Amino acid sequence: MSEKYFLKENMEKNVSDYDFSAFKKALKMGQNKVIKEIEDSGLKGRGGAGFPTGFKWKLASQQEADLKYFICNGDEGEPGTFKDRLLMEDSPVKVLEGIMIGAFAVGASQGYIYIRGEYAKPIKIFNKIIKEAKKEQVLGENIFGSDFSFEMKLIKGAGAYVCGDETSLINSIEGHRGISRIKPPYPIEKGLFDKPTVVNNVETLSCAAEIINQGSDTYNELGTENSRGTKLVCLSGDINEPGVYEVEFGSMTIREIIQEFGKGIKNNKELKFVIPGGISTSILSNDKIDIPYTYEDIEKAESSLGSGALIVVAKGHDLIDLMLNASRFYMDETCGTCFPCREGNRQVHHMLKKAMGKGIDHNKTELIKDIGKTIRLASRCGLGQSSLNFIGSVIDEYPNELLIGGVDNG
Ligand SMILES: Cc1cc2nc3c(=O)[nH]c(=O)nc-3n(C[C@H](O)[C@H](O)[C@H](O)COP(=O)(O)O)c2cc1C
Ligand code: SF4
Numbered sequence: 001m002s003e004k005y006f007l008k009e010n011m012e013k014n015v016s017d018y019d020f021s022a023f024k025k026a027l028k029m030g031q032n033k034v035i036k037e038i039e040d041s042g043l044k045g046r047g048g049a050g051f052p053t054g055f056k057w058k059l060a061s062q063q064e065a066d067l068k069y070f071i072c073n074g075d076e077g078e079p080g081t082f083k084d085r086l087l088m089e090d091s092p093v094k095v096l097e098g099i100m101i102g103a104f105a106v107g108a109s110q111g112y113i114y115i116r117g118e119y120a121k122p123i124k125i126f127n128k129i130i131k132e133a134k135k136e137q138v139l140g141e142n143i144f145g146s147d148f149s150f151e152m153k154l155i156k157g158a159g160a161y162v163c164g165d166e167t168s169l170i171n172s173i174e175g176h177r178g179i180s181r182i183k184p185p186y187p188i189e190k191g192l193f194d195k196p197t198v199v200n201n202v203e204t205l206s207c208a209a210e211i212i213n214q215g216s217d218t219y220n221e222l223g224t225e226n227s228r229g230t231k232l233v234c235l236s237g238d239i240n241e242p243g244v245y246e247v248e249f250g251s252m253t254i255r256e257i258i259q260e261f262g263k264g265i266k267n268n269k270e271l272k273f274v275i276p277g278g279i280s281t282s283i284l285s286n287d288k289i290d291i292p293y294t295y296e297d298i299e300k301a302e303s304s305l306g307s308g309a310l311i312v313v314a315k316g317h318d319l320i321d322l323m324l325n326a327s328r329f330y331m332d333e334t335c336g337t338c339f340p341c342r343e344g345n346r347q348v349h350h351m352l353k354k355a356m357g358k359g360i361d362h363n364k365t366e367l368i369k370d371i372g373k374t375i376r377l378a379s380r381c382g383l384g385q386s387s388l389n390f391i392g393s394v395i396d397e398y399p400n401e402l403l404i405g406g407v408d409n410g
Contacts, residue, residue: 006210006222006230007087007203007246013125015132018093020144022213026101027146029212031061034105038208041216042228047073047164047201048277048307049382050295053208056198060106060188063196070108071173071192071199072099074115074122075157075164078278079329080309083232083244084202088115088122091206092129096152098205100143101212103150106198111152114169117159126154161333165381166191166199168335179335180381203232203308223249227294231305233257237274237312238266247293254289258312269314273397277306279326280386282393283313303393319401320360323391324352330387341384344371348391360402365395 026034039054060068072095076084087095095113103111113130115123130152133139141149160178162168167181170192191197200208207229211219219229227249236242239262247257254274258264265271273283282303291297298305313322327349336342348368351360372388379385395402 006214006219007091007206007232013090013092015093015096015129015136015138018097020097020100020138022209023097023100023104024144026104026212027144027148031105031107034101034212035061037216038105038211041211041219042226043204043207043211043219044227044295045201046203046207046231046308047199048078048280050305053200053204056188056200057102057105060108060196060198063188065196067110067195068106068108069192069195069197070099070103070106070111071166071169071197072111072113072202072205073164073166073169073199074113074119074202075169076116076119076202076307077161077164078280078307078309080234080236080275080278080311081307082234082236083308085119085122086232086244087202087206088119089125092122092125094206094209095202096129096133096138098200098207098209099152100138100150101209102198102200102205104148106196108198109149109151111150112155112173112192113152114155114157114163114173116157116164123154123156130154160335161329162335162381162383165383168381169199170197177335179337180383182380224292224294224296226296231293231308233261233293234307234309235262235312236309238269238271238314239312240264240266250292250294250297252293253291254284254293254310257293257310258289262312265312265314267314269316272313272315272317274313275309275311275390277304278309279311279329279390280382281306282389283397285397303389319394319398320352320355323394324349324356326390327352330383334383334387338379338384340371340375340378341380341387344375345384345387347371348388352391355402359404362399362403365399365402368392369395 035057043053044050163172163178168178172178187197223229230246230248233245233247241263245261271286273285330345331349334341372392375384
């Protein structure tokens with residue numbers, strides 16, 4: 001079992017009790033060294049896309065502008081993901097410190113934390129933290145006697161999954177409808193109110209604060225060449241002990257995470273498949289989960305680590321019902337801008353609804369896969385592009401079970 005933790009240090013809830021040692025260290029290091037340290041750590045964004053954080057900060061720091069923004073993405077809408085909530089509740093000051101370090105590194109003077117509306121507790125905590133930080137002059141002009149000034153606000157999301165996408169989130173903060181923007185231009189060039197803007201996930205920023213605190217060398221002792229450090233895994237589904245577990249990349253297989261952290265499958269049932277990165281990712285069947293938990297191994301198995309939501313599915317579920325559930329989510333959550341995403345997800349939902357209790361034939365499943373390809377090719381944002389990953393992979397893996405009504409009694 002992995003016994004190495006990285007994020008567990010400095011779990012503070014009050015600004016006045018926190019020493020901000022990582023931020024003070026960053027101020028002494030200067031912008032370029034902070035960016036280099038994050039680049040050297042190999043940290044990849046934990047919001048789902050896995051974009052290298054140091055590189056994003058470097059590009060943003062090179063933008064010439066009178067004003068830059070730094071946004072912490074706490075929307076956490078991917079079904080099965082609940083690790084950002086834990087960080088915002090249990091170590092909010094470290095999240096704040098990560099935001100301040102990132103803002104300092106890229107030269108941003110204004111920031112936001114965008115938290116999903118359903119997260120009442122993190123919203124309450126962050127309102128308090130921001131107020132306290134202003135009072136303690138941790139936010140404001142010339143922080144800790146430096147040249148760096150930074151102000152921050154909290155924005156409460158209104159329950160749309162698409163608003164977790166960075167460009168929709170920016171539209172939402174500007175007061176527009178939460179719909180994705182066409183990229184390029186990327187937010188680091190032209191983001192919030194047309195100014196260079198960095199958007200980073202809550203977990204990414206907690207890691208960044210700890211990397212500055214403990215050094216990229218310490219971070220690099222953990223994980224593999226392409227998956228450095230640790231990852232918060234949200235374990236849910238048919239397991240005995242669901243929860244958030246910190247896993248050193250490469251130290252455990254997916255099956256070991258389920259067995260050792262999750263304490264195995266509920267009611268002694270047999271595992272059928274896992275969804276390794278939230279419902280926007282393809283399934284891995286029981287025979288494919290003896291692989292190390294890393295970005296590269298999961299990609300090799302033709303899925304994605306996504307946001308770290310590891311959903312475990314035991315034998316005995318109605319597969320069509322599971323697919324119907326997923327399709328309802330995408331049908332409800334599409335912003336409607338792109339015709340294939342809007343109409344395709346509605347059509348798939350309709351076909352699956354008709355198939356409930358009866359089964360679905362090969363022609364229809366091929367049609368669903370075709371719709372999936374069209375949506376992937378012709379959609380503007382990741383919501384549409386990944387909306388049929390889960391459903392398409394179930395069709396590929398269990399074609400015969402779908403024919404006989406979707407129930408697997410094996
Ligand atoms: C539909 C959709 C939903 C998303 N939801 C989230 C989210 O809830 N939290 C998040 O951090 N990133 C989310 N992302 C990814 C963001 O667009 C962005 O890549 C991320 O916030 C960047 O931070 P990172 O580089 O630290 O991962 C979502 C993307 C899409 C397409
Ligand atoms: S892919 Fe879907 S969610 Fe994304 S912009 Fe297009 S319609 Fe909206």
